[in-house]
Amino acid sequence: GESVGLHLPTLSVQEGDNSIINCAYSNSASDYFIWYKQESGKGPQFIIDIRSNMDKRQGQRVTVLLNKTVKHLSLQIAATQPGDSAVYFCAEEKNQGGKLIFGQGTELSVKP
Amino acid sequence: EADIYQTPRYLVIGTGKKITLECSQTMGHDKMYWYQQDPGMELHLIHYSYGVNSTEKGDLSSESTVSRIRTEHFPLTLESARPSHTSQYLCASSEFGTGNRGYTFGSGTRLTVV
Numbered sequence: 001g002e003s004v005g006l007h008l009p010t011l012s013v014q015e016g017d018n019s020i021i022n023c024a025y026s027n028s029a030s031d032y033f034i035w036y037k038q039e040s041g042k043g044p045q046f047i048i049d050i051r052s053n054m055d056k057r058q059g060q061r062v063t064v065l066l067n068k069t070v071k072h073l074s075l076q077i078a079a080t081q082p083g084d085s086a087v088y089f090c091a092e093e094k095n096q097g098g099k100l101i102f103g104q105g106t107e108l109s110v111k112p
Numbered sequence: 113e114a115d116i117y118q119t120p121r122y123l124v125i126g127t128g129k130k131i132t133l134e135c136s137q138t139m140g141h142d143k144m145y146w147y148q149q150d151p152g153m154e155l156h157l158i159h160y161s162y163g164v165n166s167t168e169k170g171d172l173s174s175e176s177t178v179s180r181i182r183t184e185h186f187p188l189t190l191e192s193a194r195p196s197h198t199s200q201y202l203c204a205s206s207e208f209g210t211g212n213r214g215y216t217f218g219s220g221t222r223l224t225v226v
Binding site for chain 2: 089100102107
């Protein structure tokens with residue numbers, strides 16, 4: 001069935017380094033993608049989104065890249081900080097009806 | 113800060129008990145959702161609503177039921193809790209279709225059935 005998946009279940013980086021979290025999606029008709037951050041004991045929080053008519057979008061320390069040719073989404077975090085430690089999920093909008101499909105998360109650990 | 117509230121945050125309950133998980137939002141969102149999530153795992157949609165008196169089952173089969181009598185309130189009920197219902201339940205709401213940053217999530221209810 002349709003799914004949005006992440007390649008790596010865990011990622012460990014050194015504080016100050018850049019992090020790249022990847023996601024592959026399967027529904028070529030999806031036109032809206034979101035990255036969420038979920039800290040322990042909390043609900044997912046919006047980080048950044050991108051529409052399919054764009055291939056790159058930048059926020060504060062974060063950049064999302066979309067490659068529709070290979071159906072790949074990535075989240076780049078610049079100068080990773082201990083506070084960035086969390087599980088990161090990508091999600092795609094299904095059928096423009098407001099239902100999001102979430103993939104498996106990637107747990108990011110930041111070493112001091 | 114999120115304007116969506118879930119209660120209780122934690123609940124330990126015996127098998128066979130009836131429970132209701134509360135979810136309320138103050139944003140006036142028409143769309144609301146319930147997700148089930150095991151620790152560190154992906155979110156599975158179990159129920160959603162696109163407005164008052166509208167409820168639908170999600171992609172993951174669930175023995176729970178929901179109601180949407182008021183826009184701001186979307187409670188989830190388990191008539192007879194079982195250990196297999198042990199999980200985290202996340203409520204969300206959205207103004208989707210406007211590119212409005214997807215869902216706003218509550219902090220979740222962590223349910224343990226013993």
